[in-house]
Amino acid sequence: MANAMRMKRFVILTAEPIDEPALVKGREMSVGMGAAVYFSGVVRGSEGEKAIRAIEYEAFERMVLHQFDLIFAGIERRWPVESIRLVHRVGVVPVNESSLWVEVIAPHRGEAFAACQHLIDEMKRVVPIWKKPLA
Amino acid sequence: MANAMRMKRFVILTAEPIDEPALVKGREMSVGMGAAVYFSGVVRGSEGEKAIRAIEYEAFERMVLHQFDLIFAGIERRWPVESIRLVHRVGVVPVNESSLWVEVIAPHRGEAFAACQHLIDEMKRVVPIWKKPLA
Amino acid sequence: MNIRVTFYSYFKELAGVSAVTVATADGATLGEVFERLLKDYPRLEPMRKSTLLAVGVDYQPRDYVLKDGDEVALFPPVQGG
Amino acid sequence: MNIRVTFYSYFKELAGVSAVTVATADGATLGEVFERLLKDYPRLEPMRKSTLLAVGVDYQPRDYVLKDGDEVALFPPVQGG
Numbered sequence: 001m002a003n004a005m006r007m008k009r010f011v012i013l014t015a016e017p018i019d020e021p022a023l024v025k026g027r028e029m030s031v032g033m034g035a036a037v038y039f040s041g042v043v044r045g046s047e048g049e050k051a052i053r054a055i056e057y058e059a060f061e062r063m064v065l066h067q068f069d070l071i072f073a074g075i076e077r078r079w080p081v082e083s084i085r086l087v088h089r090v091g092v093v094p095v096n097e098s099s100l101w102v103e104v105i106a107p108h109r110g111e112a113f114a115a116c117q118h119l120i121d122e123m124k125r126v127v128p129i130w131k132k133p134l135a
Numbered sequence: 136m137a138n139a140m141r142m143k144r145f146v147i148l149t150a151e152p153i154d155e156p157a158l159v160k161g162r163e164m165s166v167g168m169g170a171a172v173y174f175s176g177v178v179r180g181s182e183g184e185k186a187i188r189a190i191e192y193e194a195f196e197r198m199v200l201h202q203f204d205l206i207f208a209g210i211e212r213r214w215p216v217e218s219i220r221l222v223h224r225v226g227v228v229p230v231n232e233s234s235l236w237v238e239v240i241a242p243h244r245g246e247a248f249a250a251c252q253h254l255i256d257e258m259k260r261v262v263p264i265w266k267k268p269l270a
Numbered sequence: 271m272n273i274r275v276t277f278y279s280y281f282k283e284l285a286g287v288s289a290v291t292v293a294t295a296d297g298a299t300l301g302e303v304f305e306r307l308l309k310d311y312p313r314l315e316p317m318r319k320s321t322l323l324a325v326g327v328d329y330q331p332r333d334y335v336l337k338d339g340d341e342v343a344l345f346p347p348v349q350g351g
Numbered sequence: 352m353n354i355r356v357t358f359y360s361y362f363k364e365l366a367g368v369s370a371v372t373v374a375t376a377d378g379a380t381l382g383e384v385f386e387r388l389l390k391d392y393p394r395l396e397p398m399r400k401s402t403l404l405a406v407g408v409d410y411q412p413r414d415y416v417l418k419d420g421d422e423v424a425l426f427p428p429v430q431g432g
Binding site for chain 2: 357359360361403405407408409410424426427429430431432
């Protein structure tokens, strides 16, 4: 019954800054887990050639949550991931602040890295969030 | 002169628990950087089939630092990484505590993930650290 | 039947509205409603190929048969992260 | 000349010492010192193939020519992380 335990999922859309230290502090890993991979996506100071001061994110929230659930289900079928936590900002995110934070917990690093990258790739393909650079 | 700025490097070997929230809080990224990737390697409760309570790490410290420098130089040639911070425990690390923490900062996630995984793979090949499971 | 349509991102600006209700014949497909919207909001026409279409919270193909009360969403390629 | 040799990890237990000084002829290679150590500490012999050899803080091949004062390290495959 190795797969009886459902992968834990945690998704938040928030207009507040992402408190990464607090999130890391809140990590929970069972004794069989050996790898935690994190990604933090930070707003850069330019889009193309133009300097910007922020990016405004808009989300179709109900669909965002559902599409993440579909991605998570695919990950759960493919890798032995114990949990995924994900926070995405909505609204105005100033340059140098994180717009996306992801944590993936798995037994080994290979699957944690693979699942984390797959999650972000799929998010950028199907999760209905849009950005508008603010000059 | 895009490569005039040398990649920042920070390596610590420590017998103390790794304070990941504090390390994350101390992150520095310049305005052109968009991706921070973290890996935390946590001691699992078993080695092979046997339950363990901890792993004891031994390091040939001077050579560890030199070998990490060689790996970093290779990364710097290959990817536009702005900084790498790495902490490795030495001595006894109890189950569920992190023995290795890595942060890689780069403009985009692809290169941050690639450099982080390369760093860990190379570490496991050449950096003189050994472990002994404690029952 | 009535189909509620919501526009997201710059499709709101192109359409000039954020949502609209379309009255269609029973059995209309998502593609038929989409064509109707491209006529009513011609500034969306250049986005024809890249437009993403959802019913409720799921993507659906153009031949999806709509039911009364379905909520349709139209939007440009997504850009999360 | 004198070469200081340090053992790491379970090579310390196999050798029964953590470090030793080997007196060799000038121009001796790392491989020659290694063969001498395998004779002096026969419990290392089964590790012959997997042993890693460093001079100072760099890995060196068996034909590396040693200089007086070189510090040699012998250890099993590394396992960081």
